[in-house]
Amino acid sequence: MFTILLNSNTQWVLFSTMIFGIAAGTMGCLAYWKRQSLMSDALAHAALPGVVIAFLLLGEKNLFVMIIGASISALIGASFIQWIRSSTRISADTAMGMVLSIFFGLGIMLLTVVNRTSGGNQSGLDSFIFGQAASMVRSDVTTMLILALAVILIVFVAFKEWKIYLFDPEFAKGLGLSLKWMNGLYTTILVTTIVIGIQAVGVILIAALLIIPSVSARYWTQSFQRMIIISALFGGAAGALGTFISALGRGWPTGPFIVIVASALFFLSLFFGKEKGILVKYLQLKMQKRLVNIHTSKALRTKGVE
Amino acid sequence: MAEAVLQVENLSASYRKNTVLFDVNFVVQAGSLVGIVGPNGAGKSTLLKTILNLHPSLTGSVKFFGLPFNKVQKRIGYVPQRGSVDWDFPTNALDVVTMGLYGQIGWLKRPSRLHKQKAFEALEKLGMADYADRQISQLSGGQQQRVFLARALVQNADLYFMDEPLAGVDAATERAIMTLLKELKALGKTVMVVHHDLQTVEDYFDHVLLLNRTVIQYGKTKQIFTRENISRTYGGDLRWLREESLHVHNPIK
Numbered sequence: 001m002f003t004i005l006l007n008s009n010t011q012w013v014l015f016s017t018m019i020f021g022i023a024a025g026t027m028g029c030l031a032y033w034k035r036q037s038l039m040s041d042a043l044a045h046a047a048l049p050g051v052v053i054a055f056l057l058l059g060e061k062n063l064f065v066m067i068i069g070a071s072i073s074a075l076i077g078a079s080f081i082q083w084i085r086s087s088t089r090i091s092a093d094t095a096m097g098m099v100l101s102i103f104f105g106l107g108i109m110l111l112t113v114v115n116r117t118s119g120g121n122q123s124g125l126d127s128f129i130f131g132q133a134a135s136m137v138r139s140d141v142t143t144m145l146i147l148a149l150a151v152i153l154i155v156f157v158a159f160k161e162w163k164i165y166l167f168d169p170e171f172a173k174g175l176g177l178s179l180k181w182m183n184g185l186y187t188t189i190l191v192t193t194i195v196i197g198i199q200a201v202g203v204i205l206i207a208a209l210l211i212i213p214s215v216s217a218r219y220w221t222q223s224f225q226r227m228i229i230i231s232a233l234f235g236g237a238a239g240a241l242g243t244f245i246s247a248l249g250r251g252w253p254t255g256p257f258i259v260i261v262a263s264a265l266f267f268l269s270l271f272f273g274k275e276k277g278i279l280v281k282y283l284q285l286k287m288q289k290r291l292v293n294i295h296t297s298k299a300l301r302t303k304g305v306e
Numbered sequence: 307m308a309e310a311v312l313q314v315e316n317l318s319a320s321y322r323k324n325t326v327l328f329d330v331n332f333v334v335q336a337g338s339l340v341g342i343v344g345p346n347g348a349g350k351s352t353l354l355k356t357i358l359n360l361h362p363s364l365t366g367s368v369k370f371f372g373l374p375f376n377k378v379q380k381r382i383g384y385v386p387q388r389g390s391v392d393w394d395f396p397t398n399a400l401d402v403v404t405m406g407l408y409g410q411i412g413w414l415k416r417p418s419r420l421h422k423q424k425a426f427e428a429l430e431k432l433g434m435a436d437y438a439d440r441q442i443s444q445l446s447g448g449q450q451q452r453v454f455l456a457r458a459l460v461q462n463a464d465l466y467f468m469d470e471p472l473a474g475v476d477a478a479t480e481r482a483i484m485t486l487l488k489e490l491k492a493l494g495k496t497v498m499v500v501h502h503d504l505q506t507v508e509d510y511f512d513h514v515l516l517l518n519r520t521v522i523q524y525g526k527t528k529q530i531f532t533r534e535n536i537s538r539t540y541g542g543d544l545r546w547l548r549e550e551s552l553h554v555h556n557p558i559k
Contacts, residue, residue, distance in 0.1 A: 033395065158414060164405050168391045170360050171457075174384045175409040222396045222441050 005244075013133050014243050016141045016148075017200050017254070021209060021239025023148035025231040026155050027193040028214035029224075030186065033166040037214075039081070041207035042096040044194045046077025048107025048203045051128050052114055061124060063140040063199060067147075070195040077103050078187060104203070131202030131255030133243045140199060147196045151189045155228070163224055200243070205255035209235060212262040219273025238262035309336045310372070311465050311496045312357075317366035319349070319356040325519070326352045330366070332515060332524045334498065336464075339491045341501040341511035341527070345540050348518040350500045351387065354467045358384055370465060380409055383463030385454050387470055393443050399453045400438040403428055406457035428456040433482050448479030455483055466490065466497045473502060484510060507531055 005011065031040050050073025054066045077099045084095035111125055127135050136144070155162060164172045165182045173179050197206050217231035242258030271278050310333050317330040326349040334340060342350050355361035357368050359375050370378045383406075403425040404417050411417050429438050432452040437445060445453065451471055458466060472480055487497050487510075498515075501507060507514055507527065514531050516522040516539040523530045523539075 033392075160408060160411075160416065161413060163397070164408060167395045167397065167402075168386070168405070170355075170386055170390065171384060171405065172408075173360060174358060174379070174382065175405075175461075176379050177408075177413070218396070222398075224396045227396050 009138075010134075010247055012138065012141045013136055013200075013247075014240050016136070016144045017133055017243040017258070018236045018240035019145055019148045019152075020197050020200060021213075021235035021237070021258070022232045023151045023193050023235075024197060024206075024209040024239070025213035025217075025233070025235025026152055026228055027190060028210040028212075028235065029217065029228045029231045030155065030162060030166065031190060031210055032214040032218070033224075034186065036190075037207070037211045038093065038096055039078075040190060040194060040210045042081060042100040043074045043077060043191060044198065044203045044206045045100045045107075046103035047071070047074040047191075047195055047198060048128065049073050049103055049110055051198065051203075052107055052110040052125065055125060056110070056114060063136075063143050066199075067143065067195045070198060071191050073103070074191045074194060075187070078191070107203070127202070127253075128198055129202050129204060130253035131198070131200050131205065131258075132251075133200040133254040134247060136199060144196045144200070147192055151193050152232075154185070154189055159225065159228075200239075200254055201258055202253065202255040205259050208259040209238065209262060212259070212266050213238065216262075216266040216269040216273075219269040219275055219277050222275055234262065234265050238265060310334070311336045311370065312498075313367075313369040313372070314357065315367050315369075317353075317356060317368060318364045319352055319361055320364055321352075325364075327356065327519055329520050330517075332521055334496060334513070336496055337491060337494050338496050338513045339487060339511050340496075340498045340513040340515055341507050342498060342515045342517055343501055343504065343507060343539070344517035344522075348539075350517055351469050353517060354384075354469055354498070354500060358382070358467060381464040383458040383461040383466040385458045385466065385468040385471055388447065388451050388454065388473070390469075393445070393450060395442065398439050398441055399429060399434060399445065399449075400425055402442060402453050403456045403460060406460040409461070424460055425456070428459045429453070431459065432456050432486065433478075446476070448475035451475050452479055452482060455486060459486070464495055466495065468497065468499045470500050470502060472499075472506075504536065 005014075028037075028040075031037055047070035050069035050071070051066045052069075053073070054069025055061060057069075058065050080099050081092070081095045084090050084098070085092045090098075111129075114125060124132070124135050126132075161172075161177060161182070164175070165177065165179070165186075169179055169182075172182075193210065194206055197209065201209055213231040213234035214227070216234050217227045220230050221227050238258050238261040242261045243254055245261070246252040246254040246257040269277065272280075274280055312332075312334040314330055314332050318328040319326055330353065342353065344350055352361055356363045368375065370382060375382075400422065404421060406428075407417065407421050407424060411421055426435070426438055429435055429452075432455055434449065434452050434456065437449060440449075442450065442453065455468075455471060458468070471483055475483070487499070490497055491512075499511070501511070508531055511527055513525065514527045515524045516530065516535055518539050518541075523535045
């Protein structure tokens with residue numbers, strides 16, 4: 001079972017999904033505190049038409065060009081959401097739901113067209129839906145690695161700026177931090193994180209890797225810095241372990257396994273997390289009850305003496 | 307005559323289809339402690355936000371120390387309403403106060419121990435030294451407000467804008483905040499405070515700005531804060547005012 005680890009291509013793919021998981025976990029924390037977890041899901045789905053159109057224009061699979069197509073498509077989706085929210089009476093969550101399903105529908109429609117054309121069948125474009133890490137070649141891995149590391153670097157270098165931007169944007173603006181710039185940078189690295197992951201994890205499940213690690217990390221710490229680090233570790237573990245499991249079978253999709261591993265880490269955190277985990281909360285409540293009992297029985301006894 | 311630190315001319319602002327503020331004009335002199343008073347929906351918070359470029363203005367101009375906002379941003383401090391942020395954010399009191407120093411620390415640089423020390427001293431000044439390491443979600447409303455005030459204090463600004471710092475705080479906090487505001491004034495700083503409690507206006511502020519979508523009156527509290535002006539600001543709600551004036555004035559000194 002572990003012999004596949006000796007394959008150098010598998011090693012590279014594992015390494016890149018791990019780095020990607022770290023980037024997604026890091027970015028997920030920003031999305032969590034920007035209250036935009038659902039937004040990442042909408043953007044991921046909105047990326048699909050761009051991937052297929054890039055393939056149609058180029059006639060072959062090239063991850064870098066597809067990433068550009070995906071980014072453009074996701075950004076169009078994002079501006080649609082923004083536009084619907086600001087100029088119609090439709091609320092943000094409805095706008096996201098609409099953009100998510102319309103873009104995804106369009107993507108699937110285009111995909112069907114491509115698969116009908118000659119050669120399209122072998123394109124491996126289907127792997128963009130559920131993710132197929134094994135289909136990545138060396139150049140794909142390099143592209144993904146460089147962009148993921150860039151995202152991680154941007155978050156860590158400007159850590160203090162992200163913190164104040166997320167906690168109190170108006171105050172940040174008063175200090176001279178440009179919100180326009182920060183919003184632009186936020187959207188850029190969010191879209192980057194999503195599009196570099198879609199080949200490995202797939203458009204349907206990629207948002208899970210942005211959402212689940214950050215929520216799990218919340219159960220372990222009360223410091224923003226540590227939350228990002230823990231979330232990055234969870235994301236990295238889910239990425240690497242999920243890819244490893246999916247590599248055990250022939251043609252198993254990667255995305256679902258990554259999400260299952262991430263969810264397992266979430267349930268562990270939910271039950272055993274030291275900050276408001278279910279077990280800790282239960283024990284604390286029990287101890288408080290005991291303390292109250294001791295106090296009241298003491299009080300009763302002193303009364304009895306009187 | 308003192309230096310004019312804030313000049314507002316013909317300012318107006320709106321939310322979608324409602325004009326919230328129109329034709330707002332006033333000049334604030336250095337060293338004033340100004341209470342901004344008016345009924346709900348009078349545009350008090352909007353006025354602060356429009357002055358500070360956090361909300362777009364439709365017309366008019368605002369000058370600080372005779373200059374536009376972006377030239378003097380560092381001399382201006384802002385204390386937003388407590389409810390404007392998510393207190394569940396994973397950080398502690400000291401860290402929030404340190405945020406007030408970010409402009410001085412410089413972008414992309416990490417705060418040094420000296421900065422942390424400065425932030426701690428500000429917390430100490432507001433009687434919050436024991437809570438420096440406390441999670442902000444575990445602070446009471448009054449304590450959260452003090453953390454916000456400490457954050458503004460470390461900015462070392464010359465002109466402060468505060469949005470309802472006394473709303474929903476306990477008596478001890480109100481006392482601590484008012485002591486601080488008077489100290490700031492004694493240092494020659496200018497403070498503008500959105501205030502909701504009519505009973506304490508005369509004791510707390512030397513200037514008052516009566517606002518109801520436009521400036522009803524602005525000037526020294528002693529001259530402006532009359533029953534007639536108040537009823538003009540609040541509309542014909544006089545009955546409520548008479549009952550109010552029957553109450554014993556009992557401000558916290």
